[in-house]
Amino acid sequence: MFEAVWRIRLVDGPVPAIISALALIAVLGLVARTPRGRRKITLVAGVAGAVAGSILGWLLWNQLNTFTGTSGLSDRLLLAISLAGLGVLAVIVSDSRVRRRWIGVVVATSVLLVAGVAGVNIQTNQFPAVGSLVGKTVVADLSLPPLLTPTFRGDPSEWHQPRSMPLHGRVGSIRIPSVVSGFSVRDAVIYLPPAALVAHPPRLPVLVMLSGQPGIPTNMVSTVDMPTILDRFARTHRGLAPIVVIPDQLGMAYANPMCVDSPLGNSATYLSVDVPNWIRAHLNVMNNRTKWAIGGYSQGGTCSIQLGSRFPGLFGSIFDVSGEIAPHRGSAEATIAAAFGGSADAYEAAKPRSLIAAGAPFADTLAIFAVGATNSKYRRTAATLESAARVAGMRTVTIVAPHSGHEWPTVGYAVEHGLPVLCRNWGLE
Numbered sequence: 001m002f003e004a005v006w007r008i009r010l011v012d013g014p015v016p017a018i019i020s021a022l023a024l025i026a027v028l029g030l031v032a033r034t035p036r037g038r039r040k041i042t043l044v045a046g047v048a049g050a051v052a053g054s055i056l057g058w059l060l061w062n063q064l065n066t067f068t069g070t071s072g073l074s075d076r077l078l079l080a081i082s083l084a085g086l087g088v089l090a091v092i093v094s095d096s097r098v099r100r101r102w103i104g105v106v107v108a109t110s111v112l113l114v115a116g117v118a119g120v121n122i123q124t125n126q127f128p129a130v131g132s133l134v135g136k137t138v139v140a141d142l143s144l145p146p147l148l149t150p151t152f153r154g155d156p157s158e159w160h161q162p163r164s165m166p167l168h169g170r171v172g173s174i175r176i177p178s179v180v181s182g183f184s185v186r187d188a189v190i191y192l193p194p195a196a197l198v199a200h201p202p203r204l205p206v207l208v209m210l211s212g213q214p215g216i217p218t219n220m221v222s223t224v225d226m227p228t229i230l231d232r233f234a235r236t237h238r239g240l241a242p243i244v245v246i247p248d249q250l251g252m253a254y255a256n257p258m259c260v261d262s263p264l265g266n267s268a269t270y271l272s273v274d275v276p277n278w279i280r281a282h283l284n285v286m287n288n289r290t291k292w293a294i295g296g297y298s299q300g301g302t303c304s305i306q307l308g309s310r311f312p313g314l315f316g317s318i319f320d321v322s323g324e325i326a327p328h329r330g331s332a333e334a335t336i337a338a339a340f341g342g343s344a345d346a347y348e349a350a351k352p353r354s355l356i357a358a359g360a361p362f363a364d365t366l367a368i369f370a371v372g373a374t375n376s377k378y379r380r381t382a383a384t385l386e387s388a389a390r391v392a393g394m395r396t397v398t399i400v401a402p403h404s405g406h407e408w409p410t411v412g413y414a415v416e417h418g419l420p421v422l423c424r425n426w427g428l429e
Contacts, residue, residue, distance in 0.1 A: 007307045008130045010121060023082060023115035026107070061204070072350070082115040099110025129222060130200060134170040138220050142190050144282055145197060151284050157200040159193065159426050169193045169234060171227045173218070176247055176278045181261075181269035188275075190229050193234045193241035203284050205291040205426040207242040208275065210300030214253040217246040229415050233423070240428045241419075242293075243283055247275045249296075251305055258327035259303035260350050262339035272311050283296065288316075290364060291426055295319025295418075297411045302327055305352035305385060308367070309359045309392075311362040316367040317422055318394075319416045322406050323408045325381045326351045353388045359360040360392035366425050367394040370414030372404035397421055 009015060051252060054399040093276040123126050153161050153352065175185040195201055209226070211219040220226045226244065234241040249267055257267035271294075279285055286292075294315045301323025308318035327350060328335045348354055367389040369381040382398065390396045401413035 002015045005130055010118070010127055010129060016118060017120045019115050021047055022111050026111040037392055073297075082113070134221070134422065139171060139173045139189055139221050142170070142174040144174070144190075145192070145201075147282055147284065152200050154202070155427065156195075156202040156204060156240055159195070159238070162198050162200075164197050164238050167235070168231050170197055171221060176245075176275055178266075178270050178274050179277070180273045181266035183257075183267055183270035183274070184251045185270065186251070188218060188248060189221055190283075191230055191244040192283075192356075193230060194239035195241070195244065195331045196243060198239075201284050203242070204233050205242045205422075205428065206279060206283075206285045207244045207295070207422065208271070208292070208294045208315075209244055209246045209319075210294075210296030210303050211246065211301055212251045212296075212298035213256050215250065215300075216253055217248050219408075220246050220411075224411045224415060226415055229412070229419065234421055237423070237428060239424075242426070242428070243279075243285055245275065245283075246325060247271065249300060256299060256329050258299075258329065258335070258339055258350070259306050260327070260339055262341075264329075264339050266311075267303075268307065270288060272314060272401055275383070276314060290315055290316035291368075293317035293319055293422055295321065295368075296323070297321040297385055297408075297414075298323065299327075299408065302343065302352065304353055305367075306350065306397065308365070309352065309355040309362075309389075310363055312359055312362060316364065317368070318389075319368045319369040319370070319414075319418055319422065320382070320385065321411050321418075322372065322375075322378045323352070323369075323381065323385070325353075325384065347381075352385055355428040356388045356392045356394075357384070362389075362393040365394045366397070366422070368397045368399065368418050368421055370399040370401065370410065372401045372406055372410040374403065375405040378406050383384075 008123050046275075170192045171189065173189050176185065176188045178185055193204065195221050196204060209220055211217055226246075230241045230244065247270070249257070249271055251257060251265055251267075255264070257264040259269045259271065280287070289312070292315050294304045294308050295301070295318065298321070301320040301354055303323075304318050304320050306327070308315045326347075327339075329338050332347070335348045336342060336344055340350070349358070367386070369382040369386045369389075373379070379400075386396050386398055397416050397418075399414055401410040404410045406414060
């Protein structure tokens with residue numbers, strides 16, 4: 001009954017525009033309520049608030065990288081309108097004649113606060129749809145096909161699609177238990193391409209993909225819409241595409257165990273032992289390491305380099321989308337204290353460049369680095385890590401998303417253009 005309501009988008013579509021319009025009406029309403037003698041100073045306060053909001057958005061997202069994105073028009077507009085209104089409020093609430101109209105002031109204040117929160121939410125994507133506000137996922141529980149069904153044993157390139165093959169893959173959420181690691185996790189998301197859903201499926205390659213932080217595995221579905229990109233690829237490749245597993249590497253949206261084993265949780269063991277063991281036990285996948293890839297966005301991209309270079313016997317390809325130069329939880333000192341027992345050497349050893357150097361030479365590892373064109377910080381990081389990977393013997397590919405920064409559109413572009421590179425490497429053509 002409420003399914004349509006749960007799916008209403010909060011980060012794109014008409015909702016941000018509606019909130020912006022309501023916030024602007026609230027600001028104009030507040031100005032109209034201001035006594036005529038104070039309207040000039042009220043307008044000045046409003047303009048100052050709007051300018052401050054624009055600058056604040058630019059600093060938080062584009063310069064300080066407080067959130068995982070570069071500020072765009074909709075979120076910066078919402079923040080500017082919100083602070084403009086709060087600037088107006090700061091002036092008019094001091095006037096007793098306005099304070100007596102408290103109902104209108106309270107309503108306007110509430111709308112403006114919602115606008116500011118909505119602007120932040122557009123970039124963090126913490127609540128992409130209405131359902132996420134109340135814990136309702138947009139991804140249904142996954143029903144896995146029987147693993148014991150006789151499978152096609154040859155190479156996928158020799159497989160012929162049956163007429164009964166579905167047009168679309170299957171996506172759903174499922175819990176991947178932390179049997180060995182004991183790591184506290186949320187449900188993973190799995191994508192099975194059409195070729196995996198027939199009576200005699202071929203064994204397929206695996207892409208383990210990680211969301212950013214803050215985040216949840218369903219971000220790769222609700223924001224990037226990976227299933228649609230994968231379905232589109234499969235449609236022109238006889239139903240063939242990788243099986244994609246999106247596990248929870250965080251534990252909680254704002255947690256960051258940094259893909260190491262530490263007092264923050266055994267995230268590395270979960271991703272390198274529990275998840276692969278579950279995949280092999282439940283999915284028709286190829287076992288050759290060259291047919292497995294690990295990727296991710298932002299914090300997840302950092303994890304992909306850490307784990308891909310640390311466990312080359314498990315992952316033959318790495319897909320780093322806007323990963324960071326080093327894992328971190330605040331300052332370097334705080335990071336070292338929280339996860340590395342106070343050892344600066346242990347922290348250095350966990351950095352992507354250190355792990356790449358320690359694992360060299362890499363004879364047959366593919367490393368794809370994707371980054372947004374407008375974010376200079378992450379372009380420098382990608383260039384540094386790509387150079388280190390190439391020196392260590394990896395075959396490297398760089399993808400630059402035009403007109404995009406450290407944000408979700410970069411992920412969509414990276415998946416769209418990185419998937420064919422991975423599939424050529426796997427022989428899925």
